[in-house]
Amino acid sequence: YRTEDGTAKAGKDYVETHGYIVFENNEARKTIPIGIVPEHCYERNVSLFVELGEPEEDNLVSNNIHHKREDELTVEEKVALEGRPRLGLVPRVQINIRESDEFKNTVDKLVQKRGASAVSVSTSSWGEQFAEAIRVNSEGGEGEEDGPAEAPSCGGYVLHILTIFWKILFAFVPPADMCSGYLCFVFSIFWIGVLTAVIGDLASHFGCTVGLQDAVTAITFVALGTSVPDTFASKVAAIQDATADNSVGNVTGSNAVNVFLGIGVAWSIAAIYHSWHGNQFIVPPGNLGFSVMVFCTEALFAIAVLLLRRSNYVGGELGGPVGIKYLTSAFMFGLWLIYLTLSTLEAYGVIGV
Template identity: 40%
Template sequence: MIADPDSPEGTKEVHVKTWNNTVANLTLMALGSSAPEILLSIIEIVGNGFEAGELGPGTIVGSAAFNLFVITGVCVLSIPSDEGRRINAIKVFAITAFFCVFAYIWLVIILVAITPDFVDLWEAVVTLLFFPLLVNLAYIADKEFCCKSAQVGDAGEENAEFGLGNRGEVSILPASANKQSVVEILKKMGNRPDLTEEDEARIATALISKRTPHSRAWYRINAIRALTSGHKLVPSVNEKQAEILASLEQGEDVGSTVSLGIVPGGGYKAVVEWAAGSTAVLERDGRASLVLLRHGNIDVRVIVRIETVDGTAESGSDYKHIDETLVFMPGQTSKEIHVEIIDDNEYEPDEVFFVRATMDPEEPAIIGNRPICQVTIINDDDPGVFEFSKPSFVFKESAGKALVEVKRLNGCSGKASVMWQTRDRDGKGAAVEGRDYIGGSGELEFQHGELVKTIEIEIIDDQEYEKDEHFDVLLTGCSDGSKLGSLKRTVVTILNDDEFKGVVSRIVNLTNANLDQISVAHSTWGQQFTDAMNVNGGDIEGATKLDYFMHFLTFGWKVVFALVPPAQIWGGWLSFFISLMMIGILTAIIGDLASIFGCLIGLKPTVTAITFVALGTSLPDLFASKTAATQEEHADNSIGNVTGSNSVNVFLGLGLPWTIAAIYWTAKDTTFEVPAGNLSFGVIIYTVCAITTVVILLLRRTLPALGQSELGGPTVPKTVCGIVLMVLWFFYVILSSLQAYEILDAKI
């Protein structure tokens, strides 16, 4: 439990990750992702009467080759040429890269040099013990117990900006949103009239999810669910939300001001409103001329409906009714509307009617702050008296603008103007010009017949919770012939952010609800079956034809694996072991199918293992690594963990079954036989190619011409390196296959 001022109880429950990232990747993650290869080796040996087979070891080496060569090559090519991804935990990578090569050199040593074609018990046990040695050395490197570095990763600073905490071995899982993180995101979005609270929550969810460091397990799970059209771990966003999200990620200003209709890049809706909220006309003038303005996005065609509405003046006797549509063509910013006034030569008091502007919701525009213009029919030749309409005005800080009305009384003949200025007040609660609002001075010009004009003063929305603040607006002078009235000063009050706090609270709740929906661990058994039986886990709106097709193909498997207990039961351990058991059953079936398939098409077990079986077990890693490469700031989760996984494949995938078999044969006073032949040849080819790959990555990291990053960089070097890495895999497969069919006579 931690303190939470936003919770009614004052506290909230959080999940704390206690596993170190490096240790988790090399133990639970490696065991889970490599379980098919490991279990295939164990099942094959036990099923063969504790005699060595070719399918298990071949799959391990073939999977390692695909992981290191193809996945690394794809990740190198997937990064744009103007970007790069470097491995952040370089010390951990150095340890795992060494063992990635040493593990296979060790296989050659024990199969060819020490005890050719046999594996003694001590050799099998030492192979297995290299696994905890690797984990401990990687942990020491990760914690920098030796050769400490003062380097601070950028990811931590970036996450801290959004209130998500720094990257480390203790973090809150799943990702959660608090008011601080949501306020920071809302600040970057600014005032957007085209966004609902649900839109803002979706964008906040997506941004927090992207900014939250994910483990390799997260990417692997998401890749598998994408392949099977399951419940994705990424929030779905529509086209508009995705555009804003991309701008936020690039640090662009995506905010707009409602009252001004400011449209960066022309991407938002236009704003249509009357130039003045009120105007007047002499009855003898015969017509009232009104101006309709369009600002904001002026590059679109907008249709507006104009209609008169009776007040004290009646259509037919005082004016002629209009009901028509106006079209703003691209580039047009104003339209003039004329309403005919009927002069009946009879005495009447001043009368009013209204002209209303409306539009279809589908139009690429919105009606602004002045949707209605009041028209007064008068008979007065005086230029008028100016004063504020009220002694005080109240606006909320989130409104963006203070709209202060100035009235024109006792006449409206001809043009007239009035001067104004703002002034800070003294004492407690005073608003400060430049910090709380953008003040200054200006002049309002009233055209002939205009009765009301508005002073627009920008309010600085710092989106912080603060007390009410005040400042004054003064009328300081007017044009010749006109006068100032008695109300020459008004007080503008900026209210606190109670409404904003309510909005933030609602968006925080919506965001957390969205984050819960994409959480791995927080689902019930019933929810697992619901997600399994629905395409995209129930997100039908975001489903494509391919999603429906893959859902149809994998429906049975998804329902069967929904039987695995949810990860929240017993801290996830029950789910872990039940998953391994089900993977073991599935692996046994796949092993038999692979053998049968190889026999049907005439492939030897070794070739079947390094091609079809290895590809089947490694494809999820390929999609996971590619996604991690494009989304992560560093290359650790894309290629940094491949070397560790390849090492674990040998130490557990061969060390464990060989230890079991060696114990069995030692108990029978004999030695466990493992023919070196094809296995040792393939291992040697892999080792040579693996050393080449590590050298390429080292050169890419150090040479400026290659971009000084493992992934991405300049187009030509990036393309050449990516192709070379994938050619290494074809080289390994072809040579290993030729050796298996004895076309290539290479004696080890």
């Protein structure tokens, strides 16, 4: 028998084990001990596999029987061959490692005892928000309690300089402790809407200045402006969650919101306005049909890659061996370049459908 990595990794989540199981006469059950590495995680859910190999007979008499021809075997020897051990129908099992209920209950009781304020992740005043906005985050991130925080890196300073305007801008949003967080939610949505409008106008003016068509501007600069924040959100979900569900689901969810809500609400308001004044609101389709066809085709390839990554060698949709990880990233980036190239060529009439 031997253990095999699934989402659990040998040395990190469990102790790699391999060996032999010896069954004595009249013995039908054996236990395979597997060491689990303790990890005090509130929502631990990883899995590994245990695979059994073909049984081997440790019997000199049986070995002599195997070397005989069938016509040389006696009745007793034929019966012995029929009763030799064989591998069953289920030679491989999956073992799930979950955190103990005692640990989860202890954490729940501590949270309930200390109250929600003890585990609050929000700021309580505008002063704290502006202080966080102008402060450079340490290399280890926020919330570290294991020793002193490391000094910010050069990349951290560069990112801080590039984003300090947006940090200060959103520091004006009311703290989440005010009015049960409703003011924070409303003002956040308002600022996001303002920034979206500004990005859309800037992209449109830039495309007009350099001579790009609106369709090309939409799938390049406008799409990048809305997708980059979603990419960072997926990265945070991938780091903090035990599974890739939220990270991958955020990709389709955010795009659905951008398309159905961002475009649908604007078009609905325009249609109602024109209908109220007795007019019709008409949007030329342009090359929308071609772009949707290319997108759906490439989406099938992307889904196929995610399914292939669920094999035991990789272990999941995200991460995995370094070579496969970068190869998958390059493939996904290549799909985006192909989509961008084909849609641009069709928009300028280089190719037709």
